[in-house]
Amino acid sequence: xxxxxxxxALVVAxxxxxxxxxxxPGGSGGDDGLTPDAGDPQVTAPCATPLAIPTTxxxxxxxxxxxxxxxxxxxxxxPAGPVRTLLESAETLWYDKHSLTPGYxxxxxxxxxxxxxxxxxxxxxxxxxxxxxxxxxxxxxSIGVFEFPFGHPLGPTDxxxxxxxxxxxxxxxxxxxxxxxKRDPNQYTHRYEWMFPIGTVFGEMLFIDxxxxxxxxxxxTRTRTATGWAVDVLRPFPRATDxxxxxxxxxxxxxxxxxxxxxxxxxxPLAAHSLGGTHFPGAFPTRTGGIEMLPALTGADSALxxxxxRTTPFRSARGIAWKQAGxxxxxxxGAAGRGxxxxxxxxxxxxxxxxxxxxxxxxxxxxxxxxxxDNILAYGELWGNDxxxxxxxxxLSKFVDAQGEVVNFNYDNREIxxxxxxxxxxxxxxxxxxxxxxxxxxxxxxxxxxx
Ligand code: HEC
Numbered sequence: 001x002x003x004x005x006x007x008x009a010l011v012v013a014x015x016x017x018x019x020x021x022x023x024x025p026g027g028s029g030g031d032d033g034l035t036p037d038a039g040d041p042q043v044t045a046p047c048a049t050p051l052a053i054p055t056t057x058x059x060x061x062x063x064x065x066x067x068x069x070x071x072x073x074x075x076x077x078x079p080a081g082p083v084r085t086l087l088e089s090a091e092t093l094w095y096d097k098h099s100l101t102p103g104y105x106x107x108x109x110x111x112x113x114x115x116x117x118x119x120x121x122x123x124x125x126x127x128x129x130x131x132x133x134x135x136x137x138x139x140x141x142s143i144g145v146f147e148f149p150f151g152h153p154l155g156p157t158d159x160x161x162x163x164x165x166x167x168x169x170x171x172x173x174x175x176x177x178x179x180x181x182k183r184d185p186n187q188y189t190h191r192y193e194w195m196f197p198i199g200t201v202f203g204e205m206l207f208i209d210x211x212x213x214x215x216x217x218x219x220x221t222r223t224r225t226a227t228g229w230a231v232d233v234l235r236p237f238p239r240a241t242d243x244x245x246x247x248x249x250x251x252x253x254x255x256x257x258x259x260x261x262x263x264x265x266x267x268x269p270l271a272a273h274s275l276g277g278t279h280f281p282g283a284f285p286t287r288t289g290g291i292e293m294l295p296a297l298t299g300a301d302s303a304l305x306x307x308x309x310r311t312t313p314f315r316s317a318r319g320i321a322w323k324q325a326g327x328x329x330x331x332x333x334g335a336a337g338r339g340x341x342x343x344x345x346x347x348x349x350x351x352x353x354x355x356x357x358x359x360x361x362x363x364x365x366x367x368x369x370x371x372x373x374d375n376i377l378a379y380g381e382l383w384g385n386d387x388x389x390x391x392x393x394x395x396l397s398k399f400v401d402a403q404g405e406v407v408n409f410n411y412d413n414r415e416i417x418x419x420x421x422x423x424x425x426x427x428x429x430x431x432x433x434x435x436x437x438x439x440x441x442x443x444x445x446x447x448x449x450x451x
Contacts, residue, residue: 046313047077057090059423063099071163076216079313086167093166101400106380107191108451116190117413118394122404132376147279149361155347161209164390169199179429185450195386197438200224202388208343215309226440229387231358236312238320240264246308256301269326275350280372284360290328291349296337318353362387368449393426
């Protein structure tokens with residue numbers, strides 16, 4: 001009942017008219033559900049029915065429902081299709097850094113003299129520096145944040161809020177578990193590995209958060225295939241001209257917006273932009289391209305553009321350049337200041353939406369630090385596994401306290417969460433029960449490392 005009332009309230013708040021065509025599982029869009037499909041009422045008025053993210057009815061809440069409700073109230077418009085279907089599904093589990101505390105494994109040691117276990121990213125620098133002098137500064141840019149490219153992947157932004165979602169692949173009406181196993185190739189290597197079933201979707205919903213309301217500006221997705229992860233990014237304005245069109249349609253005629261529209265439609269050469277690794281030698285070779293900086297907007301101009309972020313249907317930016325000019329390509333907008341459609345410092349201009357581009361960072365989830373720093377041989381591994389960073393199956397209270405400090409440093413504190421196991425979302429890997437048609441390892445040259 002509460003869910004139904006909440007939905008009604010949302011529809012009323014929207015004030016939009018029109019029927020509420022249901023996408024239904026599988027959606028009703030084009031091939032990927034995101035391309036316009038003539039005759040689909042959602043396409044002619046895709047925002048008529050606001051996205052309804054359920055806040056109840058899950059097998060397990062990773063994130064408190066009240067916090068999810070705040071996210072849901074600021075969700076963007078997503079047309080019918082697979083992405084909308086899973087955002088509206090109670091099978092989809094949402095989490096943020098407060099609810100699934102990020103961490104990484106230290107698998108080097110014997111658990112007697114040399115401690116092993118799960119460490120929060122917010123580990124006290126002293127605990128690393130005691131083992132590896134200066135080690136913390138090599139791998140972390142600040143407490144809790146890895147150096148680029150494994151922390152701040154969106155660039156040096158300070159006004160972004162991220163919420164993640166996880167849709168466990170389903171078979172016969174039930175979630176397929178993430179499977180895990182422990183690898184002990186020698187006396188000094190003890191690591192938990194896991195693998196997501198084919199079809200699993202991870203996503204992040206990105207909001208500009210300048211200390212007031214949240215404004216959605218992007219959804220990124222990774223979908224597990226047998227050989228990797230298929231990627232997509234949904235944005236309200238994949239091209240510069242899409243934003244120009246939307247401002248004109250909304251009647252934006254102030255001097256600042258008129259100048260912005262002229263800039264967006266213009267073909268002046270793009271400024272040079274490059275993005276490269278600062279630490280982790282050999283990771284993330286420098287990418288060069290162009291960028292278009294959008295001017296800061298204030299007052300009614302900002303309000304108009306920010307309103308468009310919530311009322312314009314998000315669509316795939318895969319293979320679409322924001323702008324090409326002067327022999328350079330910008331894959332996304334940049335921002336010279338606040339109040340516009342992307343956060344300041346946003347560096348996606350150099351990040352094409354394609355598997356090779358996105359894999360440039362994701363392929364290294366779970367990789368041992370020794371591959372980048374030979375002085376950090378005796379330590380641990382980058383966060384994540386199976387090419388996903390933010391997810392892990394470990395019981396939070398066994399390795400981290402409410403202040404982000406390490407719990408149980410001196411003995412192996414890795415416990416697979418009983419609630420995930422009870423909900424059937426995680427299970428020990430048994431190759432006969434978890435066939436290769438559903439579970440296929442991604443093997444890189446370092447994957448089965450030993451210390
Ligand atoms: C510069 C490195 C880098 C690039 C390039 C990159 N990512 Fe990520 N991605 C990360 C990091 C680091 C995280 C964890 C972010 C956080 O702190 O929440 C992440 C998180 C994610 C997540 C949430 C699940 C997870 O792995 O934790 C999704 C989904 C995602 N990225 C999609 C993409 C897509 C799609 C692309 C390509 C358009 C992409 N990423 C490109 C580094 C990168």
